[in-house]
Amino acid sequence: MTTDAKPSPRERLLEAAATLIYRDGVSIGVDALCKAAGVSKRSMYQLFESKGELLAASLEERASAYVATLLPAADDNRSPRERIMHVFDQLASQAGAPDFQGCRYLVVQIELKDQSHPASRVAHRVKENLTAFFRAEAEHGGASDPNLLARQLILVFDGASARAGIKADTPTGLIAPTVAVLLDAADLR
């Protein structure tokens, strides 16, 4: 985006928002965000209308990387079953990190409690895209009810991610057998 090696104030604000809001929650103050980014409040408000808009932009900015980390390559020649399991393997790997607090696109919607908030709308869309991936793979794999299977898989994704995030459980020995049971029940190839 820029030829300058040093991150711009906008980039620093997006990074600070992504990091601190995930770590501390959406109630974190504008002062703390600006301080972490090394940007004045005046500059922040020149770049973003509000903290909510900054949060939405930071989620949007990370969306492509999030999807790229989770999804398999488009043309990897694996079966729908393997491609779906790939997503859950990636989730299990992410959930192993000590600072994992659950999927940020789920957490932010839970915290904001307002589905019309710009950041909630970004987060909702990102997860809808993940659900659409599950649905497409379910269709390719001849699932008996692709829409139901997609809803079940995103439910498992969010449930496992939330429970790992609060350290109530780990994905080990849980996600893989659960997903396998659902794929088998749907007769997925």
Place this chain on the structure above:
Amino acid sequence: MTTDAKPSPRERLLEAAATLIYRDGVSIGVDALCKAAGVSKRSMYQLFESKGELLAASLEERASAYVATLLPAADDNRSPRERIMHVFDQLASQAGAPDFQGCRYLVVQIELKDQSHPASRVAHRVKENLTAFFRAEAEHGGASDPNLLARQLILVFDGASARAGIKADTPTGLIAPTVAVLLDAADLR
């Protein structure tokens, strides 16, 4: 607890904490809680050491009612399968309320991001008890791996509750078939 018909300041604070923290999140201020309860801050701090202790007490206070709403009667003579489905029927019914934001004992842990917080510990224990119910029923029903089945059921409980809370999905046509598939795979009677 009291013969006085009028709720005590302590009861009013517990009620205000339960209602407002669920509606607005754990970052809600002490001023707002005291105002809603009609109690001075001075009185609040005489009753509770901190907002965190008030929150923990309010979750504790509601725990029995929460469990009673979800769980079947101890001696209802139904099969383990039916008793487990009862819990999910209750969840589906709760999730239909317009102000449903997900299970409060999950949400508070996600928001606090600190598993050593007194309120997180109360919430963790309440959900552990629900998992223990699932495990006991799985054992009674001869499940092939009662511990795995219990982990799967609480995962579905939290996933479905979180997704209904953010209006990403509804339990209708989702929870019952998902739970049925897991119970069948575990050979539950």
